[in-house]
Amino acid sequence: MTESDDxxxxxxxxxxxxxxxxxxxxxQPMPLVEHEFEFSxxxxxxxxxxxxxxxxxxxxxxxxSAWAKVRTERYFYGNTKLVGxxxxxxxxxxxxxxxxxxxxxxxSAYVLAGQFSIGLQLGLALLVAVLAPWLLVRGLxxxxxxxxxRGLSFRFVPDYGESYIRFFVLFLPxxxxxxxxxxxxxxxxxxxxxxxxxYGTQVFRFLARPGQFYPPYxxxxxxxxxxxxxxxxxxxxxxxxxxxxSTSPPPQWIIWAFVVAIYAGYFVVLxxxxxxxxxxxxxxxxxxxxxxxxxxxxGRLLWIYASNTVLIxxxxxxxxxxxxxxxxxxxxxxxxxxxxxxxxxxxxxxxxGIDAIAAEVDGLxxxxxxx
Amino acid sequence: MTSLAARYFDGQSSxxxxxxxxxxxxxxxxxxxxxxERDEPLEHLRVSPRLARIARTIELADGARLLLxxxxxxxxxxxxxxxxxxxxxxxxxxxxxxxxxxxxxxLSGAVLFYWGVPWMSDRIAAQLPxxxxxxxxxxxxxxxDRFAGxxxxxxxxxxxSGLLERFAALKADMPGAENxxxxxxxxxxxxxNALALPGGTVIITDQxxxxxxxDREIDAVLAHELGHQQQxxxxxxxxxxxxxxxxxxxxxxxxxxxxxVVVAVPTFLLQGHYSxxxxxxxxxxxxxxxxxxxxxxxxxxxxxxxxEAFVSDQGESDDSPGYLSSHPQTRERIDEAEFxxxxxxxxxxxxxxxxxxxxxxxxxxxxxxxxxxxMDSDEVYECVDDDxxxxxxxxxxxxx
Numbered sequence: 001m002t003e004s005d006d007x008x009x010x011x012x013x014x015x016x017x018x019x020x021x022x023x024x025x026x027x028q029p030m031p032l033v034e035h036e037f038e039f040s041x042x043x044x045x046x047x048x049x050x051x052x053x054x055x056x057x058x059x060x061x062x063x064x065s066a067w068a069k070v071r072t073e074r075y076f077y078g079n080t081k082l083v084g085x086x087x088x089x090x091x092x093x094x095x096x097x098x099x100x101x102x103x104x105x106x107x108s109a110y111v112l113a114g115q116f117s118i119g120l121q122l123g124l125a126l127l128v129a130v131l132a133p134w135l136l137v138r139g140l141x142x143x144x145x146x147x148x149x150r151g152l153s154f155r156f157v158p159d160y161g162e163s164y165i166r167f168f169v170l171f172l173p174x175x176x177x178x179x180x181x182x183x184x185x186x187x188x189x190x191x192x193x194x195x196x197x198x199y200g201t202q203v204f205r206f207l208a209r210p211g212q213f214y215p216p217y218x219x220x221x222x223x224x225x226x227x228x229x230x231x232x233x234x235x236x237x238x239x240x241x242x243x244x245x246s247t248s249p250p251p252q253w254i255i256w257a258f259v260v261a262i263y264a265g266y267f268v269v270l271x272x273x274x275x276x277x278x279x280x281x282x283x284x285x286x287x288x289x290x291x292x293x294x295x296x297x298x299g300r301l302l303w304i305y306a307s308n309t310v311l312i313x314x315x316x317x318x319x320x321x322x323x324x325x326x327x328x329x330x331x332x333x334x335x336x337x338x339x340x341x342x343x344x345x346x347x348x349x350x351x352x353g354i355d356a357i358a359a360e361v362d363g364l365x366x367x368x369x370x371x
Numbered sequence: 372m373t374s375l376a377a378r379y380f381d382g383q384s385s386x387x388x389x390x391x392x393x394x395x396x397x398x399x400x401x402x403x404x405x406x407x408e409r410d411e412p413l414e415h416l417r418v419s420p421r422l423a424r425i426a427r428t429i430e431l432a433d434g435a436r437l438l439l440x441x442x443x444x445x446x447x448x449x450x451x452x453x454x455x456x457x458x459x460x461x462x463x464x465x466x467x468x469x470x471x472x473x474x475x476x477x478l479s480g481a482v483l484f485y486w487g488v489p490w491m492s493d494r495i496a497a498q499l500p501x502x503x504x505x506x507x508x509x510x511x512x513x514x515x516d517r518f519a520g521x522x523x524x525x526x527x528x529x530x531x532s533g534l535l536e537r538f539a540a541l542k543a544d545m546p547g548a549e550n551x552x553x554x555x556x557x558x559x560x561x562x563x564n565a566l567a568l569p570g571g572t573v574i575i576t577d578q579x580x581x582x583x584x585x586d587r588e589i590d591a592v593l594a595h596e597l598g599h600q601q602q603x604x605x606x607x608x609x610x611x612x613x614x615x616x617x618x619x620x621x622x623x624x625x626x627x628x629x630x631x632v633v634v635a636v637p638t639f640l641l642q643g644h645y646s647x648x649x650x651x652x653x654x655x656x657x658x659x660x661x662x663x664x665x666x667x668x669x670x671x672x673x674x675x676x677x678x679e680a681f682v683s684d685q686g687e688s689d690d691s692p693g694y695l696s697s698h699p700q701t702r703e704r705i706d707e708a709e710f711x712x713x714x715x716x717x718x719x720x721x722x723x724x725x726x727x728x729x730x731x732x733x734x735x736x737x738x739x740x741x742x743x744x745x746m747d748s749d750e751v752y753e754c755v756d757d758d759x760x761x762x763x764x765x766x767x768x769x770x771x
Binding site for chain 2 (some may be wrong): 040041045047048049051052053054055056058059071074079080085086088112134149150151152168199200250255312316317318341346347348
């Protein structure tokens with residue numbers, strides 16, 4: 001189900017009274033203004049929401065989890081603002097509950113199937129794998145449809161065929177290349193997700209070529225390789241040194257030190273990689289001529305990830321809300337949108353007005369399967 | 372009547388209109404702004420539930436919406452909307468309710484990990500077909516042989532068949548023990564140890580066989596491992612760890628991206644807890660079995676002491692963190708076995724020869740040169756290795 005894409009150019013600031021011209025004069029473009037995303041959530045405030053919702057979920061044996069999800073999403077959306085206007089999360093709890101029940105039933109069927117025959121279980125696992133690209137599109141549609149800003153919803157234009165190519169067929173060359181094509185496949189997938197999003201008449205475009213995903217991954221891979229190689233050399237050297245001239249085995253701690261050092265290396269590289277990929281994706285995304293700008297710093301992200309991990313561990317999980325808020329705060333503080341207009345002239349796509357009703361109609365398939 | 376400032380979006384464009392909103396006659400909401408004049412009956416409007424400080428939204432019937440800062444008036448205008456979430460919002464703002472929620476969550480977490488996870492895993496373990504457990508055991512054995520440096524045993528055939536007989540005698544009338552088998556492995560990397568793999572396989576290392584002074588110590592160790600087998604400890608431990616991993620991952624999610632660490636640490640700690648529980652179960656089983664077979668359970672204490680002596684001989688540089696290993700419990704386990712041994716001595720005075728403190732020379736006048744026996748055990752100290760009490764990080768292993 002495709003649509004004829006509506007190419008609309010960035011709209012200049014419309015003259016005072018409506019109607020807004022469809023093809024604005026591009027004689028005098030407005031200056032490029034950077035609009036920063038703000039996040040105004042607070043850890044103590046979100047803690048209250050999180051803990052009460054978790055307790056209610058436990059006491060209701062999981063049923064309340066759908067309401068908890070909506071409240072959580074609304075909290076993070078509602079505290080994220082662009083040009084002073086908050087985002088809104090509009091999904092209702094019941095479709096989410098339905099989606100969760102289906103997921104639980106599927107999972108139980110999968111576990112139960114294992115009791116009868118491994119073949120049946122493998123069959124079910126294969127079915128889920130085959131359905132995954134379809135589920136992914138449905139999930140993206142759900143999220144986009146219920147994400148709104150300035151009274152207009154986002155949309156994800158479904159293209160199941162393309163989804164199967166990028167999230168299913170491409171795994172074959174990926175395997176055949178022993179993973180070397182991973183950055184390229186990753187790029188193709190991000191491109192698919194970005195390109196199919198709409199905001200009103202505005203089309204999202206992904207400007208990076210999949211090949212641009214190679215530099216960050218190649219750097220990450222070489223650093224990890226060098227780190228492991230160096231670590232292994234040091235380890236071997238240490239063992240030789242410590243057990244030189246004695247028959248006793250090397251002490252335990254050196255093995256632990258080796259393992260911990262390798263994991264720490266992974267951790268560091270992953271934080272820098274996450275920052276680089278997020279920056280690449282945002283900085284290559286255009287929506288109706290407006291560009292995103294993301295300035296995540298790997299070191300800062302690493303610090304947040306690492307300190308969040310420590311906070312969560314020492315608090316037995318109770319500080320998870322603070323961790324989530326910190327991360328959201330940092331992400332928002334690094335993101336901005338460069339635009340020449342004041343965002344007042346974006347219109348709903350012709351006929352999209354009934355989408356709100358359509359959303360209620362295909363309610364059964366309108367489920368959020370959060371896998 | 373107070374009016375509230377709001378931003379109006381017509382749902383057709385992203386244009387912001389500043390409007391003032393007020394209640395007209397308890398049934399109509401009046402919107403006034405530049406170019407906006409609307410009077411809307413309340414029953415056609417939907418309001419978003421109150422949540423922390425975020426802006427409220429009033430949806431109009433035609434898809435237009437009002438965005439306004441939270442204000443007590445809003446809930447007065449729509450007294451019947453969102454009763455459930457209104458109640459939840461009150462709880463979230465109430466200090467006592469928040470405190471109660473913390474208690475509920477922490478308690479349920481404790482109940483979940485102390486009883487829930489073990490209960491669920493044990494139900495599943497009881498339901499799993501035998502082949503699954505056997506397959507898992509084969510998998511673990513193959514991995515051990517490849518990665519943990521297990522080599523074929525260097526014990527001679529005679530010794531092996533002697534021990535196999537002892538093993539067969541021990542499991543003789545255990546229900547469902549027909550397929551339990553004993554394997555010998557030379558494991559310099561693991562040292563004196565015995566392992567119970569899922570599906571009935573017990574491994575004993577050459578290092579353990581040559582360490583002990585009396586074969587009844589091996590009986591005690593094998594009875595302990597058979598206890599693990601009879602109660603499917605390896606499989607249950609695997610399932611428990613999997614549950615802990617799934618639960619921890621569900622919560623920690625993306626927050627730290629260190630999900631691996633956030634998941635690994637609780638898994639590791641809980642694994643220690645669960646495995647101590649299994650160790651005592653296997654100990655109790657071993658003491659019972661030994662007594663039934665007419666061997667004093669005190670041999671179990673003897674075996675523990677032999678291992679302990681080996682470890683402390685080795686372990687001048689023993690760096691494993693004490694509280695994580697099951698070390699502090701060794702004393703307790705020995706006491707337990709000694710106690711069972713005394714009980715055995717009282718119940719079966721005729722089996723006095725089966726006690727470790729039986730002195731053939733003093734009691735039966737059969738005296739022999741004790742030194743030659745001691746010599747054997749000295750040789751073992753070459754085949755060095757680590758602390759045999761340590762619990763391997765691998766979930767599927769139960770170390771004795």
